[in-house]
Amino acid sequence: xxxxxxxxxxxxRRATGYLEALATAVTPEPGQEEASEDFDAxxxxxxxxxxxxxxxxxxxxxxxxxxxxxxxxxGASSSRVRDAGGNIDSFRTARSPLGLTNVDTTKRPxxxxxxxxxxxxxxxxxxx
Amino acid sequence: xxxxxxxxxxxxxxxxxxxxQLLSWWLDEAWRGIxxxxxxxxxxxxxxxxAPPGIVAAMDFATSPPSNLGFPAGRAFVWPxxxxxxxxxxTGVVEIMAEVLRRNSIGETLDAPTIAAQQWFRSTEELFFxxxxxxxxxxxxxxxxxxxxxxxxxxYWRMFGLDLPYPIPTRWADPVGGAAWKLDVGTGVxxxxxxxxxxxxRQVWLGIENRRNIIGANQTDVEYIAQLCKTLGDxxxxxxxxxxxxxxxxxxxxxxxxxxxxxSGNTPIVDALNANASSPAERLSRIGQRVxxxxxxxxxxxxxxxxxxSQIIRSIELHRFDTRSGASALxxxxxxxxxxxxxxxxxxxxxxxxxxxxxxxxxxxQMSGTSQPTRIxxxxxxxxxxxxxxxxxxxxxxxxxxQAR
Numbered sequence: 001x002x003x004x005x006x007x008x009x010x011x012x013r014r015a016t017g018y019l020e021a022l023a024t025a026v027t028p029e030p031g032q033e034e035a036s037e038d039f040d041a042x043x044x045x046x047x048x049x050x051x052x053x054x055x056x057x058x059x060x061x062x063x064x065x066x067x068x069x070x071x072x073x074x075g076a077s078s079s080r081v082r083d084a085g086g087n088i089d090s091f092r093t094a095r096s097p098l099g100l101t102n103v104d105t106t107k108r109p110x111x112x113x114x115x116x117x118x119x120x121x122x123x124x125x126x127x128x
Numbered sequence: 129x130x131x132x133x134x135x136x137x138x139x140x141x142x143x144x145x146x147x148x149q150l151l152s153w154w155l156d157e158a159w160r161g162i163x164x165x166x167x168x169x170x171x172x173x174x175x176x177x178x179a180p181p182g183i184v185a186a187m188d189f190a191t192s193p194p195s196n197l198g199f200p201a202g203r204a205f206v207w208p209x210x211x212x213x214x215x216x217x218x219t220g221v222v223e224i225m226a227e228v229l230r231r232n233s234i235g236e237t238l239d240a241p242t243i244a245a246q247q248w249f250r251s252t253e254e255l256f257f258x259x260x261x262x263x264x265x266x267x268x269x270x271x272x273x274x275x276x277x278x279x280x281x282x283x284y285w286r287m288f289g290l291d292l293p294y295p296i297p298t299r300w301a302d303p304v305g306g307a308a309w310k311l312d313v314g315t316g317v318x319x320x321x322x323x324x325x326x327x328x329x330r331q332v333w334l335g336i337e338n339r340r341n342i343i344g345a346n347q348t349d350v351e352y353i354a355q356l357c358k359t360l361g362d363x364x365x366x367x368x369x370x371x372x373x374x375x376x377x378x379x380x381x382x383x384x385x386x387x388x389x390x391x392s393g394n395t396p397i398v399d400a401l402n403a404n405a406s407s408p409a410e411r412l413s414r415i416g417q418r419v420x421x422x423x424x425x426x427x428x429x430x431x432x433x434x435x436x437x438s439q440i441i442r443s444i445e446l447h448r449f450d451t452r453s454g455a456s457a458l459x460x461x462x463x464x465x466x467x468x469x470x471x472x473x474x475x476x477x478x479x480x481x482x483x484x485x486x487x488x489x490x491x492x493x494q495m496s497g498t499s500q501p502t503r504i505x506x507x508x509x510x511x512x513x514x515x516x517x518x519x520x521x522x523x524x525x526x527x528x529x530x531q532a533r
Contacts, residue, residue: 021343041165041168042164109138
């Protein structure tokens with residue numbers, strides 16, 4: 001019957017409006033991301049580096065003089081590797097795997113730290 | 129503060145094996161090493177140390193011997209807010225550790241310590257339980273303020289209007305008597321802090337509840353949250369005028385962070401006291417058992433709350449949430465480190481204090497219920513000075529009926 005025919009145009013308009021509202025809602029407001037990143041930097045300066053999902057390191061078993069770093073956190077631009085004896089290797093850019101010259105990876109724990117361009121500690125990983 | 133140094137040195141054990149003289153020198157390096165991350169776009173160091181800027185240089189040691197500990201060495205470095213010290217001291221950690229030190233130094237009621245434990249005993253006593261070395265920025269004990277316990281309580285009281293949840297033990301109380309520290313602080317007390325802070329948490333929780341709500345009634349008021357952050361920030365900065373409480377904050381936070389690191393794992397002193405456990409609160413509880421004391425009831429929450437609460441309040445002081453966009457970052461659609469920390473602070477504050485934050489506020493009134501009080505909160509309300517009639521404490525130019533003269 002004609003009276004039961006859906007008003008497709010009206011339904012489509014309603015669905016479009018809903019999707020537009022949804023898109024608006026999930027879009028971060030201007031400045032929101034900056035506030036979040038600022039907080040991460042402040043937390044880092046306070047000694048609590050933000051969680052860096054996927055940041056994982058391990059000594060390459062095929063080469064005990066290198067360390068593999070997986071999934072660099074956003075903004076990481078330098079790294080430091082330190083063994084239990086206090087020996088340190090620093091790298092201007094974090095890359096995987098890091099070739100080590102000073103660090104003895106048999107001296108555990110080995111600590112790998114990632115910094116941003118301002119030498120703010122972003123994350124660290126301990127290889128026990 | 130020592131937590132940051134321990135991370136830099138490679139762990140708690142390396143920290144406790146460092147000579148206390150070097151640590152004492154390092155504290156002064158930390159004082160002058162405060163530096164915000166260059167990426168932070170709002171606020172300055174003066175916002176967290178007090179305006180006008182310059183308290184660091186004014187109080188700095190003239191010629192400081194180098195500690196050679198290599199930190200902060202130009203990196204971004206900020207010590208925690210005083211709330212960090214307040215929350216940790218609320219656990220009772222200072223009194224329990226002081227009793228451990230006392231017993232170790234006067235008798236043999238504890239087991240014989242290991243060498244590593246002896247190093248901890250010595251460093252702790254040298255750094256925090258003796259007259260501080262003169263001329264250092266951290267040297268805030270003197271004949272004027274002889275009782276560190278009362279000085280710390282006074283600082284907490286001024287900054288947050290909060291006292292510790294237990295009295296000063298009789299053994300360590302000022303023999304002259306009483307809680308004079310509370311009488312002498314005058315009107316400079318942030319009495320409304322707790323109320324405004326709780327309101328801030330409650331409003332952010334409304335935002336978290338409604339962050340995916342795009343079709344129903346949404347009580348979130350981002351502008352109000354921004355306003356609350358401004359009020360809280362102004363309130364804290366009011367107490368920091370002229371660099372007041374900057375040295376005290378740094379010194380008290382240093383002391384509490386030392387104990388935080390001590391209990392962060394099964395460190396040599398924890399091990400020597402046979403108090404190995406899986407959390408700081410449980411370690412403190414076991415240490416307390418050795419000396420016949422118990423930490424406060426909610427010490428687990430207080431330990432976990434200290435650092436995230438400090439991070440949030442530091443960000444508030446730095447004006448990070450004073451704008452609509454900044455405040456909305458506290459409860460974004462997709463969670464961030466910030467929103468997760470905020471949620472954690474709400475959970476832990478409710479559990480630690482018993483203040484109901486997550487339940488909706490029920491108002492019985494002739495007016496329709498609103499989520500915002502009638503008036504926007506003011507930074508502070510001057511406290512009445514005990515012993516002086518209230519009529520004599522009116523601001524100049526007002527009468528008792530509130531009308532201008």
